[in-house]
Each structure stands twice: as C-alpha cells, then as structure tokens.
Amino acid sequence: MTYEGPRPENDLDSAPFWEGANDGKLMIQRCGKTGQSFLYSRGLTKDIDETSVEWVASSGKGEIYSFTICRVPSDPFFADQVPYAVGSVTLEEGARVLGRLITDDLDAIAVGQQVEVDFDRLDDDLAVPVFRITG
Amino acid sequence: MSRDPVIVGVADVPLHERGRAMPGTTILGMQRDCALEALGEAGLALSDVDGLCVAGFWGMAESPAPGAMATLQMAEYLGLHDLKYLDNTNTGGSAFVVHAGHAAEMIRAGICDTVLILYGSLQKSESSRKLGGRRALYTQQFERVAGLPTPVGGYAMAAQRHMAEFGTTRETLAEIAVSTRAWAAMNDNAAFRDPMTVDDVLGAPGICDPLGRFDCCLITDGGGAVVMTTAERAKDLKTKPINVLGHGECTSHYCINYMPDMARLDVARESSTRAYAMAGRTAADMDLAMIYDSFTITVLLSLEAIGLCKPGEGKDFVAGGRIGPGGEFPVNTNGGGLSYCHPGMYGIFTIIEATRQLRGDAGERQQDGLVHAVCHGTGGVLASGATLVLSNDKG
Numbered sequence: 001m002t003y004e005g006p007r008p009e010n011d012l013d014s015a016p017f018w019e020g021a022n023d024g025k026l027m028i029q030r031c032g033k034t035g036q037s038f039l040y041s042r043g044l045t046k047d048i049d050e051t052s053v054e055w056v057a058s059s060g061k062g063e064i065y066s067f068t069i070c071r072v073p074s075d076p077f078f079a080d081q082v083p084y085a086v087g088s089v090t091l092e093e094g095a096r097v098l099g100r101l102i103t104d105d106l107d108a109i110a111v112g113q114q115v116e117v118d119f120d121r122l123d124d125d126l127a128v129p130v131f132r133i134t135g
Numbered sequence: 136m137s138r139d140p141v142i143v144g145v146a147d148v149p150l151h152e153r154g155r156a157m158p159g160t161t162i163l164g165m166q167r168d169c170a171l172e173a174l175g176e177a178g179l180a181l182s183d184v185d186g187l188c189v190a191g192f193w194g195m196a197e198s199p200a201p202g203a204m205a206t207l208q209m210a211e212y213l214g215l216h217d218l219k220y221l222d223n224t225n226t227g228g229s230a231f232v233v234h235a236g237h238a239a240e241m242i243r244a245g246i247c248d249t250v251l252i253l254y255g256s257l258q259k260s261e262s263s264r265k266l267g268g269r270r271a272l273y274t275q276q277f278e279r280v281a282g283l284p285t286p287v288g289g290y291a292m293a294a295q296r297h298m299a300e301f302g303t304t305r306e307t308l309a310e311i312a313v314s315t316r317a318w319a320a321m322n323d324n325a326a327f328r329d330p331m332t333v334d335d336v337l338g339a340p341g342i343c344d345p346l347g348r349f350d351c352c353l354i355t356d357g358g359g360a361v362v363m364t365t366a367e368r369a370k371d372l373k374t375k376p377i378n379v380l381g382h383g384e385c386t387s388h389y390c391i392n393y394m395p396d397m398a399r400l401d402v403a404r405e406s407s408t409r410a411y412a413m414a415g416r417t418a419a420d421m422d423l424a425m426i427y428d429s430f431t432i433t434v435l436l437s438l439e440a441i442g443l444c445k446p447g448e449g450k451d452f453v454a455g456g457r458i459g460p461g462g463e464f465p466v467n468t469n470g471g472g473l474s475y476c477h478p479g480m481y482g483i484f485t486i487i488e489a490t491r492q493l494r495g496d497a498g499e500r501q502q503d504g505l506v507h508a509v510c511h512g513t514g515g516v517l518a519s520g521a522t523l524v525l526s527n528d529k530g
Contacts, residue, residue: 006269008276040274066299066397068291069344074284075268083341086283088292088392098277098392111299128280 003122005077013040016055021127026058026117028095037093060117062091062131069106089115089131100130109133137367140239141376142525144173144362145487147324147476148255154326154355154476155260162193162202163212166255169360170213177362178373179249181213184362186220186241186250188234192479193256195263209253219247226386227514228427231361231483232521236382238363248364252486255358256478264354264479274390284343286429287351289391289516291343294432296397298345301447305345307454308431309336312349312473314459315428319470321460321500326355327474349473350431357478359487366529375494380416380507381524383409391516402520403440403511411442414524416507418442421524423492423508424464425485428471437511438466441522460500468492468500482512486523493527 020027032052067087085101115131146169193202238250271279319325339348369376385405435449444452458466469488489508510523
C-alpha cells in the first residue's frame with residue numbers, strides 16, 4: 001500500500017515528530033528552562049531558551065481548542081472523505097497540535113471536549129496523529 | 136508640515152461578467168491602466184513617480200513566480216528607471232495597507248516625493264486559485280496532512296472559537312454578508328449585486344463549518360492603484376488630498392494553529408492602537424470603516440479589535456443592518472471582498488474606497504459628513520494586521 005495524499009516534507013525541526021508518530025508516540029518540544037511545550041513553531045511561547053529545548057513524548061491527552069467540519073476537501077485526495085473534522089487540540093502539556101477529530105457524530109463536536117491521540121497508519125513510512133473524543 | 140503624506144489619486148480595474156477583467160487584459164497591463172488613471176485624476180504623470188510599491192502572486196505555476204519580484208517587473212514595464220523607494224513587502228492581503236504606511240514615512244522623510252502603490256490579479260480568468268497540490272512543508276506540514284483547507288479552514292476555526300467564547304451565532308455572521316451585499320448593489324463594478332437575505336446565507340452550501348458559501352469572499356480578477364505625495368505638492372494637483380494621519384502594522388503567527396487567541400484579533404488591536412496614537416485620534420472619531428472582509432468572521436473580529444466595539448460585542452454592532460446602507464455606522468461601502476471583488480489580496484480596495492468616500496466621489500453610495508475613515512487590512516490566516524487612519528481634514 002502506498003499513500004498518495006499530502007505527505008509531510010520532514011526537516012530537522014519536524015523529523016522527531018514524524019518518527020515518533022511512526023512509533024505510536026506524540027512528540028512535542030519542551031523548553032528545559034521554562035517548561036513550556038510547543039511543536040515546531042514557537043508561536044505560543046515566550047522566553048524560550050534555545051539551548052535547552054528537548055523532544056518529549058506527550059501524554060496524548062488534551063482538549064479541543066477549536067475545530068471545523070470540512071465540507072470541501074483541502075486536497076483532491078481527500079474528496080471522498082468529506083465531511084471530516086479537523087481540530088486544534090491543546091495538549092495537557094500546553095502545546096497546541098492540529099489533527100483530524102475521529103467521532104461517529106460530527107454534529108456533537110464542541111470546543112472544550114476531551115480528546116486522546118491515536119495514530120492513523122497511512123503506509124509503511126507514515127502514521128499521522130488523530131484525536132478521538134473521550135468526553 | 137508641507138511633507139505630510141496625502142493620497143491624491145486612486146483607481147480600480149473595471150470588471151465584467153461577475154468579476155472578470157476584459158478578455159486580453161494582462162497582469163501588467165491592468166496595473167499600468169490603473170496607474171495612469173490614478174495619476175491622471177491628480178494631474179500627475181508616470182515621470183513624477185519616484186517610489187513604487189507592488190505585491191502579488193502572479194504566475195504561481197512558475198518558479199520563481201514573476202510576482203515574487205513584482206516591483207522589479209513593474210518598474211521595468213512602466214519605464215521607471217530612477218526609483219528612490221521600492222517596496223515589495225508581502226504580508227498577504229494587508230500588504231497594500233502596509234505599503235501606504237511605509238510610503239507615508241518615506242515621503243515624510245524626504246526620501247521620495249510621489250509613490251505609486253499597485254495591485255493586479257487575474258485569478259478568476261486564469262483559474263489559478265487551487266487548493267490541492269500545495270506542498271506540506273515547514274509549519275504547514277501539519278495542517279496539509281490533517282486536511283485543513285487554507286485559508287477558509289483557519290478562519291472557520293477562529294469563528295468556532297469566537298462562538299464558543301461569546302455565543303456568536305451564524306445569524307450574526309450572515310448579517311455582515313447581507314449588509315455588504317446591500318452596499319454592493321450601489322457599486323456598478325461589484326461582481327454580485329442581487330439582494331441577499333440572512334436566510335440565503337444560512338441556507339447556502341457549507342464550506343468549513345460554521346462558514347458557508349456566502350460567509351466567504353469571492354474569487355475574482357481585479358486590481359487597483361493608489362498615488363501618494365506631499366501635502367505641499369498636492370496644492371497644485373486636481374484632486375482633494377486625503378491625509379494619512381496614522382498607520383500601524385503587526386503580526387503574530389503564520390499558521391492558524393499558532394494564533395495566540397483565535398477569538399481575539401490581537402494583531403489588529405496592536406496595529407490600530409499604533410495608528411490611532413500616531414493620528415492623535417481614537418476609534419470614536421472614525422466615521423467610516425473599510426475592513427478587509429476575506430470572510431464574515433474577519434469583519435467581526437476586526438471591528439472588535441480596532442476598537443469600534445468591545446470583544447464579544449460585535450454581534451450588537453452589526454445587528455439589524457447597522458453597518459449597511461442607511462445604518463448607523465457604514466462599513467465596507469464598496470461591497471467588500473464578499474460582494475464587490477476579491478482578487479486574492481484585497482487590502483488596496485479599502486484605501487481606494489475610503490479615499491473616494493472622504494473626497495465625496497462615491498456616487499450613489501456616498502455617505503454625508505465623513506471626516507475620518509479607518510482602513511484595516513488582514514493578511515494570511517488572520518496573521519497580519521495593518522491599519523490606516525485617513526481624514527479629509529488636517530485638524
């Protein structure tokens with residue numbers, strides 16, 4: 001099986017994230033000085049000590065910060081998957097991560113719901129984090 | 136005093152058949168035509184221009200796209216050989232509002248005297264706007280793989296967060312689209328002029344919940360020009376000069392997931408605070424707001440952030456046609472990106488319309504007694520904010 005949809009172009013800043021996903025771990029970055037967590041972009045953080053940043057595994061638990069139900073696909077590859085939900089999830093550690101929301105009832109999704117990470121294996125080299133609604 | 140920056144000329148591309156430029160129009164030619172019209176109404180010529188600002192995404196299929204070096208391409212095409220100030224700043228749709236701020240300071244400082252700001256796009260005629268096939272790299276790798284349509288999905292998440300925090304409804308967003316359409320009915324150049332109701336907006340196909348078809352800006356061709364010079368030079372020109380009293384800009388993120396607070400447009404709060412402070416004015420002094428309406432939620436977030444109302448109170452500000460024709464506070468009197476045109480980077484049209492309104496040249500949609508206008512541009516996925524405070528009175 002070869003996945004032909006959008007494929008992340010790994011770089012030095014994101015390779016640990018995708019390697020972790022392939023091993024079933026949600027990897028995020030943490031500043032050793034302030035303890036703040038983030039992923040790739042420092043957009044949500046201040047006063048990062050660049051020399052102390054390390055990759056750590058997240059608990060994978062968090063809550064929905066916001067979401068949208070996509071009635072149109074972002075890419076022709078996803079055309080037969082609409083409607084689908086994409087959420088911005090605030091993890092317990094504080095980092096905000098984007099991923100598909102997996103549920104049987106799209107209409108019941110709400111800001112603030114609890115979620116837990118799972119991984120959608122797309123091919124031998126690529127697994128993508130998704131979030132199941134738990135409460 | 137004499138070097139205070141003013142706007143002396145504006146022009147926008149005539150559109151036909153629901154937002155198409157005339158067949159045979161080129162991306163460079165449409166900008167030349169606008170430049171000549173905007174300079175001409177002031178009594179200026181290309182030979183007077185010594186500053187040039189351009190931004191665009193022309194020829195996106197090629198690499199590098201010609202629009203990536205837009206100022207060089209346009210300077211060559213227009214035969215401008217001794218420019219003292221070039222500005223290719225591309226902050227997305229806010230770029231031209233940013234340009235006007237930069238140009239104001241270059242003029243004030245005596246670096247140059249007369250600046251031409253240009254924009255052109257044929258994205259509808261060339262069917263060049265596509266969602267698919269975009270590379271999943273840098274911070275965007277996460278949203279591409281997750282399948283978030285950009286930019287609409289990002290704006291939809293901001294709308295969803297605003298609803299969760301403030302109880303905003305789809306009806307409130309629809310009111311914005313309806314008022315904007317009513318203004319468009321008075322703009323001969325608007326792509327969509329048929330009356331529209333709240334029910335029309337709510338019943339339209341969904342795109343990314345909670346945003347439906349009519350919550351989203353159009354996809355059209357279009358372009359425009361703005362000419363700025365010194366107040367001293369303007370004394371000899373044919374148009375009524377419009378003063379650029381203040382400007383400000385700000386940015387906070389690139390991808391929507393890194394927007395610090397999706398329910399509050401912090402970049403607009405910051406850029407407008409800077410613009411009002413420079414102008415020595417407050418939001419309460421504004422008589423007209425021209426706000427980049429990429430989506431209905433963009434207007435709501437902007438109104439709250441630039442101080443026309445408080446966060447969460449936008450629903451009252453736009454209710455019952457308050458921002459439409461005959462309402463208490465005119466917003467987007469040209470019909471906006473929602474109903475007039477949206478060629479991809481709309482910001483320049485906020486300046487063009489505000490200038491016409493402040494000069495008294497807005498025809499059927501002219502508002503009486505205007506003194507101050509605020510223009511606010513948003514770029515990227517709520518990523519960039521740029522604000523101008525304009526006035527027809529130096530005060």
